[in-house]
Amino acid sequence: MDGSGQPYGRAFLCSAGHELRITRRCLEEDLGQAFGSADDEPEYEFADLVDRHQIVRGLCGKRADDTGSGDTVGPAAGAESLYTLRQGEHRGATWYDEETGVVWLCAASTFHRSGDPNDAFQEFQDLLAEGRIYPDEADDELLEIDRAENFVAYARRDLPQLLAAAQANPDTEQTMQIGPEPISCLVSIVETLEERYVTISASYGDYLTIICALLAQGRDFSEWDYRDRLPTRELELRERGELCYCILI
């Protein structure tokens, strides 16, 4: 498997910053994966798919560093363009969602014979015309679920380290990339008490309680106060939409 990155849960995380995922329709209809009813959350590991499907290996090899270029499936459609993926005799169609940073494998087929009604590209065109080729609501929801769960894993692992670094270096802001956004922590000693500051992007607002719970275990949320600046600098509102909270321990 070429391409820089690694499989993680239901995705392949690329060193370039984006991730690779496969739509449920493609998994079930094109790759033959069975997941029970439509309401069931599909349980699988991306790493297993890499082992079983050549087109998925092609996805990792060719889309880890390039989100899509070259031939399109159907006409070029700007941000909605579907790009052709070739891996040996296998063909696929990928779409890059710039907002979420995900390259989706939207369709896959092993048969390619121009003019044949079962030709891979004809199948892709048919899916496109039927409006079934792009990720749907269920794919989007699963993406959000995975990212939320991944954040928990990262936060549990990394926030204690971040706090320890801040405690070891009082009044010096420590920053760590936790998930797609950085989180900063600063500790100030006030007499015998410790002021813990945490700054996050506003896009992490949903995770504020998790972050606060991990940074000050055993304390009430009511003890955390919003701050409009750090002791050492102004918040980067314009650049990052930063939020800052503080607790006195």
Place this chain on the structure above:
Amino acid sequence: MLLQVVSSHSPKRPLAPEHPGLHVRGPTHGVFDQFPPARWENWLVPSGVQDPSVLAVNLEGRFPTPAALVDLVLPVAKAVENNSLGQLVLIFCTPDPATKIILRALAESHDVAFFIADSVDEIRNAEPAGSLTPTELETLELLHRLGGRTTVSVFAAEASLEPSAANNRLMSVREHGLLPWQTRSRRAGNLFLDARYAVPTEDPADPTAEDFEIPAEVRSDVRALAEMQGRDPRALYAEAVSDFLERHRDHLSTEHDRLQEAIANNDEEALKAVARQYAKKRAQARRQRQAKPPKPTPG
């Protein structure tokens, strides 16, 4: 009952964080030349609403005589001014120029104030009516440019005023009954609301619901609002998120307690369950915001 202000929120449910609730009512027949006897309490019943609310009286397609307008407008406008109906702002909706002239004259001659809009759909462009000074009109205009909500500190910064001067200007407009506000912590500052940004009342998001989420409209309108204000979208979004988090502290505190317990028990599944609860709403909000274009058809 011609008009009734109804409570759109139970006391324990949080008010939608952005804007006051909009209630639309109107007479049911075309031409009317009188209202029931002048005791407006018979047709306008205070319901104990304390949340900032806007009453839009829809006169579109209705043709009140001057006398009927006097009977309709003055009692309720006076009640609003006396604050006997809680935080309520009036907007009269009519495209009829003659009706507007009478409404404006009533406002100025009887020292009451309300807004006048062409229609219920044009409330955002409603004009204030009443004896307002140029400074008070300027205050409303600036509030409009700020997206319909502001604190004293934000207003002061935008108007290049000292906070005390900014507060005086906002309170001056408030005294006309045109500027409802939300009382908040001293640190957060009271939030002044522009009635023209009222949203139709509906069941507010219940923070105890499993899929409670930062409202999609906060994110979806941020860029448009930021452009209107001449501010950076990220800064505006951060302000909206922090305001939202402050308003829902009680719910977040409960969630935080659950997380603390999960951490103490090393229960990663419980932690993930908390993180997941907003996933569906986030996905929905993004799809709505993106408003996925029709799938391209083969050329």
